Amino acid sequence: MKNILIQLDTDPLPSTFDRVVAVDAGADEIFSYGGITPENVEGLVHGGMFTRGPADLMHTAIFIGGSNVPAGEAVFERVKKTLFPPFSVSVMMDSNGSNTTAAATVLCAMKHLNLAETSALVLAGTGPVGFRVAQLLLGQGARVSLASRSLQRSQEACQRLSESFPGAMLTPCESTTAAGMQSATAGVQLVVAAGAAGVSLITAEQLKAIPTLRVAIDLNAVNPAGIEGVTVMDKAKDRNGIITYGAIGVGGTKMKIHHAAVRSLFESNDRRYDTKAIFELGQQLPGRAPAN
Numbered sequence: 001m002k003n004i005l006i007q008l009d010t011d012p013l014p015s016t017f018d019r020v021v022a023v024d025a026g027a028d029e030i031f032s033y034g035g036i037t038p039e040n041v042e043g044l045v046h047g048g049m050f051t052r053g054p055a056d057l058m059h060t061a062i063f064i065g066g067s068n069v070p071a072g073e074a075v076f077e078r079v080k081k082t083l084f085p086p087f088s089v090s091v092m093m094d095s096n097g098s099n100t101t102a103a104a105t106v107l108c109a110m111k112h113l114n115l116a117e118t119s120a121l122v123l124a125g126t127g128p129v130g131f132r133v134a135q136l137l138l139g140q141g142a143r144v145s146l147a148s149r150s151l152q153r154s155q156e157a158c159q160r161l162s163e164s165f166p167g168a169m170l171t172p173c174e175s176t177t178a179a180g181m182q183s184a185t186a187g188v189q190l191v192v193a194a195g196a197a198g199v200s201l202i203t204a205e206q207l208k209a210i211p212t213l214r215v216a217i218d219l220n221a222v223n224p225a226g227i228e229g230v231t232v233m234d235k236a237k238d239r240n241g242i243i244t245y246g247a248i249g250v251g252g253t254k255m256k257i258h259h260a261a262v263r264s265l266f267e268s269n270d271r272r273y274d275t276k277a278i279f280e281l282g283q284q285l286p287g288r289a290p291a292n
């Protein structure tokens with residue numbers, strides 16, 4: 001029986017990137033729909049649920065994407081509510097690559113650090129990717145400082161995170177002043193820059209002034225770099241004793257996770273690939289065993 005991936009995209013035009021990955025991951029047919037909202041998705045989900053018998057539904061799956069991550073989250077919630085056993089199909093949500101990128105980032109860090117003993121700073125942790133990086137780091141027992149240009153936005157993001165991680169060592173901070181950066185960077189072993197494309201968040205001088213720093217990961221692929229001195233191609237590059245990763249350096253792992261997740265959707269009809277589940281899948285990839 002053919003494996004059918006139903007691509008539900010919140011943008012008007014469904015992403016060609018997600019479609020190419022689906023083909024490479026082995027989907028036989030991809031049905032792509034754009035302009036998806038919680039209000040119009042139900043009929044499309046029903047079409048996927050009620051066409052094949054329960055035993056064959058593992059060969060139908062749903063991928064939710066699009067550039068607007070909150071819109072994708074809302075569609076994901078509606079899709080999950082619409083599905084019920086035994087007519088369920090597996091679902092993956094990766095709007096704007098947010099889940100696969102965050103998972104790959106934390107897996108790269110885990111190659112070098114025992115996260116349960118790590119203090120991490122996530123710069124621009126208010127965005128979809130940075131927020132998920134912070135979430136996954138907390139899940140591994142790391143202490144996390146979450147920075148934003150606005151202390152209030154940082155506090156709001158930390159409040160949301162603390163609902164899932166009560167008692168976590170989580171500190172909101174602002175990153176626009178020298179004093180704010182000094183306090184945010186104090187004692188950290190890991191810095192992740194998750195700012196918008198082309199936004200510089202930390203200078204080489206500020207990085208050099210963190211004596212405890214061991215790993216620096218920049219997710220911005222557009223010049224200027226998010227972390228001055230880190231290039232997009234860096235992949236476990238040793239720069240004066242600091243291990244660095246750039247966006248493309250992380251991107252290889254991200255692509256492996258994306259492929260593996262799409263393949264895995266067709267192994268059963270009950271997968272729900274959210275941030276945590278995608279990270280856990282990434283942990284199982286060959287050669288991905290953490291160093292700790």
Ligand SMILES: NC(=O)c1ccc[n+]([C@@H]2O[C@H](COP(=O)([O-])OP(=O)(O)OC[C@H]3O[C@@H](n4cnc5c(N)ncnc54)[C@H](OP(=O)(O)O)[C@@H]3O)[C@@H](O)[C@H]2O)c1
Nearest residue numbers: 097101124126127128129148149194195196197219220247
């Ligand atoms: N390597 C990959 O495969 C891959 C995949 C997906 C995404 N990415 C990259 O990952 C990064 C994060 O993605 P995202 O979707 O979370 O980003 P985003 O939503 O565009 O921006 C993240 C945060 O950046 C901060 N920001 C925005 N404009 C800024 C400015 N002018 N100056 C300083 N800070 C600014 C904002 O935080 P505050 O307003 O709170 O300061 C915002 O919440 C992006 O660079 C994206 O291109 C890489």
